[in-house]
Amino acid sequence: MSLGATIFGPTGFANAQTRKKIILGSATVTTTPLGCTYSSIPMELYWKQDGLDVEYVGLAGANAALQALMAGTVDIVPGTNSALFAMYQKVPDAQIKAFYTHTTAFNATPVVLKDSPLKTIRDLEGKNVGLQSLANSQLPVVRALMKMAGGDPASIKFTAVGEGPEAAHALTEKRVDAIALFDGLHASIEAAGVPLRELTSDALDRSKLGFNAALWARADYLKENRADVIKLGRGVAKGVEFAKANPEAAVRIHWKVFPATKRRGVDDKEAMRHGLMNLNARLKNIDIIDGLVGNSTTAQINGYMNLMVSGGILKEPLPLDKFWDPSLLKEINDFDHEAVRQQARNYKE
Known part of the structure; x- marks a missing residue:
């Protein structure tokens, strides 16, 4: 052929x-x-x-x-x-x-600054998570991840931070503790010089x-x-x-x-x-x-x-x-x- x-x-x-x-x-x-x-x-x-x-x-x-x-x-x-x-x-x-x-x-794992003390999804209890908008599907998904990790979903606060530079600024200025966008937007923030790290959870096992x-x-x-x-x-x-x-x-x-x-x-x-x-x-x-x-x-x-x-x-x-x-x-x-x-x-x- x-x-x-x-x-x-x-x-x-x-x-x-x-x-x-x-x-x-x-x-x-x-x-x-x-x-x-x-x-x-x-x-x-x-x-x-x-x-x-x-x-x-x-x-x-x-x-x-x-x-x-x-x-x-x-x-x-x-x-x-x-x-x-x-x-x-x-x-x-x-x-x-x-x-x-x-x-x-799954491509919308919440991320934090590389030197953040937060390590796992459970660590988001009582913390503020930045989203593109409060109407975004990541809001119920982050709550679900917390519930599956055994934590209290109602304890998480959410703030609309947009995407790209706006989201990066909110994170570096400590307005939020983590952001939950998606893989491509997280990569764009890293490309702009802001190193990020994904939070871990047993619920995120890709198998x-x-x-x-x-x-x-x-x-x-x-x-x-x-x-x-x-x-x-x-x-x-x-x-x-x-x-x-x-x-x-x-x-x-x-x-x-x-x-x-x-x-x-x-x-x-x-x-x-x-x-x-x-x-x-x-x-x-x-x-x-x-x-x-x-x-x-x-x-x-x-x-x-x-x-x-x-x-x-x-x-x-x-x-x-x-x-x-x-x-x-x-x-x-x-x-x-x-x-x-x-x-x-x-x-x-």
């Missing part, structure tokens, strides 16, 4: 007129390099070659993305699963399913807590467009293999597709340092489970649901088949993984 057929799949290069149109609605207006696996890399290297015409649309948050998905104005959404469960609590008959886990590990964020689709869309959804997922899985094999090339591809995401006012070396910290923070939270990119175990999913129940986002656990369809994963992973890694290692613009 030729390298092109190995990497791009049996369809090869598809004519633009014959490509299947798919609208992918991101839950963020701007996608930083941490999202390259489900955006820029497959857009640049894989989706077109596999017969897909993917339009990437930035939306203002997971709730807006879910509303667009339910309304049929977008076809696929990469989003944080806390929003998916919150939606099911409000709309029990929503026919939305996750079919590929794009961030397998028991995963399924953090996934690709979602309507159940009817999955059924009617299975072959094309597999191609889309395969492009994302290839994006993971590519980015893990050559993160710097992944960042450069992201800048090529989304030029506005390259840090301005600094030289290329400094821009790359920031880009790599952002991407690597996410890559460490993407595990390849049981040989399948995009997979999650039942234990990880149940652990995440238990976290949602403890935080009050869900009243009770849901049946897995209500929101999770892993039946596409083997076909999504049906490509030469080593050929993609080699492509990444040899990549030149």
Whole structure:
């Protein structure tokens, strides 16, 4: 088999007129390099070659993305699963399913300054935790983590600190004792020269807590467009293999597709340092489970649901088949993984 057929799949290069149109609605207006696996890399290297015409649309948050998905104005959404469960609590008959886990590990562990005396989640009792906003899902999640650690969730105070410089300033000026944002924002703060450290807890064992964020689709869309959804997922899985094999090339591809995401006012070396910290923070939270990119175990999913129940986002656990369809994963992973890694290692613009 030729390298092109190995990497791009049996369809090869598809004519633009014959490509299947798919609208992918991101839950963020701007996608930083941490999202390259489900955006820029497959857009640049894989989706077109596999017969897909993917339009990437930035939306203002997971709730807006879910509303667009339910309304049929977008076809696929990469989003944080806390929003998916919150939606099911409000709309029990929503026919939305996750079919590929794009961030397998929990990625919103509270962090403190590196020299902070706080070590564990339990140490947050009576402390002040900074969040992007008080409406953010991290608030009930932090309370749930405290409850699971055996502490008093009601003792934690919360303060809205925004993100980036504002959050870093709140932490360094001792306005808050910890912040709970997510991996990419924590990395951006560290890239600006503020060393951070994650708090620990037995509840954060990644073998028991995963399924953090996934690709979602309507159940009817999955059924009617299975072959094309597999191609889309395969492009994302290839994006993971590519980015893990050559993160710097992944960042450069992201800048090529989304030029506005390259840090301005600094030289290329400094821009790359920031880009790599952002991407690597996410890559460490993407595990390849049981040989399948995009997979999650039942234990990880149940652990995440238990976290949602403890935080009050869900009243009770849901049946897995209500929101999770892993039946596409083997076909999504049906490509030469080593050929993609080699492509990444040899990549030149």
